[in-house]
Amino acid sequence: RHTHTSMTEADVHWLAPCITCHAWNKERTLLALCPNNNEIHIYEYKDGKFAKKFNLKEHDQVVTAVDWAGESNRLVSCSQDRNAYVWNLDEQGTWKPTLVILRLNRAATHVKWSPQENKFAVASGSKVVAVCYFEEENNWWVSKIIKNHMSTVLCVDWHPNNLLLATGSSDGHCRVICSAIKGPDKKRPTVFGKEKAPAFGEVVADHEAGGWIHSVSFSPSGTQLAFVAHDSTLSVWELDPAVEVNPNAIHKIVMKCLPFKQVIFLDDTRLVAAGWDCNPTLYAKGGSGWAQGKELDDPAFKEKKEAKKASAFDKFESKTSRGEDERGTTELETFHQNTITFLCVITRSEAAITEFTTTGSDGRIVFWRSKTLEQAFSALSV
């Protein structure tokens, strides 16, 4: 049993009533997030503290996702207002938005820059994905539409080769789709043992899961695809573009807890998922496949909260303001008090991602640092 903790209250910050999404810049000194409205707030993170620096107001409705292109230092945001904006920092230090005409007639749900940052993909409620690239001659962003979905596309993730895109949809399908565009991409990928390179928008792999797919993630080597579905399952598909698709090479973990909303590979043998249980859970791959998860937010690893000696005033206050009495409290034991909605990488070494942050519907951002991860991984029996 661990008697000291590597996680402190300093790793938890309460920035808004509710956070829908967040993204870090390359140096991890700036954080962009949406406080569940039509604005994007940019905070400076210095000496362990957050200070709000910018308020980006262009969208008309809730911003559903932001992604920060680290190398080119550009932000992309998408919203329920069916639009996406690319934000560039000008010489005066202001963030200038460029509207991208997506041609969507429903909300945008998710957006991700491609690994080379020359394209981005926007998932949408109009059952399509808009893949956008910059056309130099006309000085604007052009969108190419991928159909092939039977319902809202909830999430996207790029393959490291910049040419394939994984999507998750509320039609229960996880798909891998060719997203090579003439212009930004030098060639079309010959993948999965097919003779002919697939066309833009062609589905090269397809799997139906038991519920809405909330999140998809390729492993760093691009040989595995993880996805989480609303039927409380986490699946990892051995999917190497160098060989044919094996529809049976899917390792499915059936969970006892509430569904996950986000999943990310930390390296090729480890991943982390988080969602409605407000608790990031680690999974590691061993000889016999993927092991049952270990929750990161383990009360055993935490400093014992000093027994709150409720003063008479506190008792009275909680009774009147929240109708609570000392018998019951709605406070969760985890750092997050509500669903974790977004997971973002902070530190990525040569070998693996060693730190990440989560934001949730409780408006908190929590740092999960390497010491915490190491503790949890060593507790995982693989």
Added chain:
Amino acid sequence: NGGDALGGLKAALQNPPLGTKNQEIKIGSARLVAKCLVMVKEKDIDGVVEGMSNDDLDLLMKYIYRALEIAENSKELLKWHESVTKKAGLGCIVRALAHKYTV
């Protein structure tokens, strides 16, 4: 048929009508499972649940919800619900609600 409630339950859970749209078949199947569930003595429920696989428990949870819809023994069914949830967790309930092909 006689005393073998557990055997009857196991038999009733075989070949669930997941894919069909035929409501008569589904309702008949659910009534049969509900009957078997009710025949198990309350003190034996935990033991029966303990011996069931996770896949069986997922299926059983789907039947519990279906039976709650159409049968009248809610007291017994809720006891089963409690027992299955204790073993299989909230994920089991989520699967009963989320799955497209159900009983």
